[in-house]
Amino acid sequence: MEIFFTVLAYAGLAVVVFQTWPYIRFFQKDLSTDSQLHQGFPLVSIIIPARNEEKNLPGLLHSLLKLTYPNYEIIVVDDQSEDNTYQVASQYSVTVVKAPAKPEGWIGKNWACHIGSQVARGSLLLFTDADTIHMPESLTKAVQYLQENQCAMVSAPSFHLNTHWWEKLMGPFHFLVTVAASPYDTPTHKQPYAIGQYLLFDTAFYHQHKGHAAVKSSLTEDVELARNTLLYEGKYAVYTQAVLYQVQMYASFKAFMQGWSRLLRLGVQSMDISTLVISLLSIMALLSCRTNDVGLIRLIPTIGALLCVWIVQKRSGNYSLLGLVLFPVSTLLFMIIGLYALGLYIFNMPVRWRGRAYTRPVQA
Incomplete structure (x- = not known):
């Protein structure tokens, strides 16, 4: 049995x-930004769905107002x-729209988008x-x-700020999520990688194929939008040449777990073998080195995997080397949350998001 493991x-x-x-080649191909784009500076509409975001909006809007893009x-x-949220957003030089109550069958974020x-x-839409x-x-x-790749849709992975000490130890956890998702592979309609925190669209293509209306009931709208783009023969790509944005996803460990x-529950829904x-x-x-009788032959896989964790984590967030030691x-936390998410999926428990409960995740 030991030989098998x-x-x-x-x-x-x-x-x-x-x-x-x-x-290994992440950040090695950073594109120099010309003062004049090949096709000029098309107007970009940056769209922010916001539900109870009074604390997050100032940081986001300050960063957007400092963009060097001129249009x-x-x-x-x-x-x-x-x-x-409405009052905070109204303090900035932005357009603030109040979304009416979402119709039946819509996910709140999709409706806001x-x-x-x-x-x-704009002739381009950026959802963030x-x-x-x-x-x-x-x-x-x-x-x-x-423009250079003639894409209909572009997404980009996030860089995690990890402001809490315990987040900095989660490099292996994030590694297991990211490696399985494979953001640097060529996207396919069967398993596209996309992050809803950064979705850039050609507006004409987006409206032609009904955009968020086509995925109105999906809790994984980013992935479904990427899949639809590929199915409608639009070119979809993931930008990995440099960090485009940073994110602080969770305010507490409880929020991290939830x-x-x-x-992961939604990942189970669309996961393939x-x-x-x-x-x-x-x-x-x-x-691999799980027993007291640890020899070199069982240390090699663990050491090699941890080296890969180190490579990934320094490019994906502010993670500590102490996380490699721990x-x-x-890893155990990933397994526990994964099994819990599997149970949620099997028993079709409600998905709670932004103060709303969705009783049944809708399949693509």
Whole structure:
């Protein structure tokens, strides 16, 4: 039996190295931003769905107002907020829209994005979340990338700020999520990678294929929008040349647990067998040295996997090297939340998000 687990650990190391390899060239191809884009500076409408975001909006809006891109508008859509979201947004030089009550069958965020798209004037649409902080040259880089690659849709992975000490130890946890998702692979309609915190669209393509209205009941609207783009023969790509934005996703450990339970539960909903295999083999590699009788042959997969974790975590967030030492803790946490998310999915428990409960995640 030990030989069997050792073989699986080495197979896991091979998978981890293969999945991690693209990170080695991350940041190595940063595009220089010309003072003049090849197709000029099209108007970009930046749309922010906001529900109870009075605390996050100032940081986001300050960063957006410092963008070096010369031609954009900002639209904040107040999604039935119960706090001072509308009042806070109104203090800035942005357009603030109050979304009417969402119709039956709509997810709140999708409805807010749809409302924003109806008043947008830009030939490009950028949907972003209130918990993001944008780099000054980010929009110029993203638009240039979309133009040069003739894309209908572009997304980008986030850089995690990790302001809490315990978040800095979660590098292995984030590694297991990211490696299985494979953001640096060529997207396919079966398993597209997309992050709803940054979705840039060609407006004409977006409206032609009904945009958020086409995925109105999906809690994984980012992935479904990417899938639809590919199915309608639009070009979709993930921008990985540089960090476009930073994010502080959770204010507390409780919020971290609730958030990742929801995200992994939704991941289970659309997960294929390859994702499950990659996740299990990655865990086998990390936990190869699980017994007191640890020899070199069982240390190699763990050391190799931790080296890959180090490569990934320094490019995806402010993570501490101490997290590598304490890797069994975050690995175990990933397994616990994963099993809990699986239970939520099997028993069809409500998905709670932004103060709303959705009783049945809708399949694509």
